[in-house]
Amino acid sequence: MxxxxxxxxxxxxxxxxxxxxxxxxxxxxxxxxxxxxxxxxxxxxxxxxxxxxxxxxxxxxxxxxxxxxxxxxxxxxxxxxxxxxxxRGGREAFEQMADQRGYNIEQYEGAYVSKITQELYDFWSASPK
Structure with missing residues (x-):
């Protein structure tokens, strides 16, 4: 078998x-x-x-x-x-969407400087469409 x-x-x-x-x-x-x-x-x-x-x-x-x-x-x-x-796409697709909407996409050591942007990215990465 x-x-x-x-x-x-x-x-x-x-x-x-x-x-x-x-x-x-x-x-x-x-x-x-x-x-x-x-x-x-x-x-x-x-x-x-x-x-x-x-x-x-x-x-x-x-x-x-x-x-x-x-x-x-x-x-x-x-x-x-x-x-x-x-x-949805990866980080590049997220940053394109976030930048178009005026979110701060500046990063430091792999994380977004803006807490709101980081929380939005975490949600983007984890949630289904």
């Missing part, structure tokens, strides 16, 4: 990597809701409904010879165009 290291895209396991038996067409993942205890509600007996999320296999190939596999949440969205559309 051969296993492949794959990336899950979308849903509750977005960004998770796992070993999957080679050729498996889909993966079913249990999605547990937050418990009352996790939400800060006192201990009260509760019934938990576990939802099932399905990820479908998609091959990924590049012109330079990379052949890989990802598993994408089966929600009717074509994953690659969605990822491209959601990509």
């Amino acid at each position: 051969n296993y492949e290291n794959v990336l899950l895209i979308g849903g509750p396991k977005d960004g998770v990597r796992m070993a999957v038996l080679e050729g498996v067409s889909h993966i079913r993942v249990a999605a547990l809701p937050k418990s009352r205890a996790a939400l800060g509600i006192p201990d009260v007996p509760e019934v938990v409904t576990v939802a099932e999320v399905v990820y479908k296999r998609e091959a990924v190939r590049t012109i330079k010879g990379f052949n890989g596999v990802v598993y994408v949440i089966d929600n009717g969205v074509d994953a690659l165009p969605a990822l491209i559309d959601g990509y």
Whole structure:
């Protein structure tokens, strides 16, 4: 049996990597809701409904010879165009946007001098579109 290291895209396991038996067409993942205890509600007996999320296999190939596999949440969205559309760009794209809006983009030792600019960059880097 051969296993492949794959990336899950979308849903509750977005960004998770796992070993999957080679050729498996889909993966079913249990999605547990937050418990009352996790939400800060006192201990009260509760019934938990576990939802099932399905990820479908998609091959990924590049012109330079990379052949890989990802598993994408089966929600009717074509994953690659969605990822491209959601990509914001790196520091250069951020600085172009910030400079156009009048933010101070001066840096010292790899960080922005302006606390507001640094906080905006941290948000830019960490948040989805």
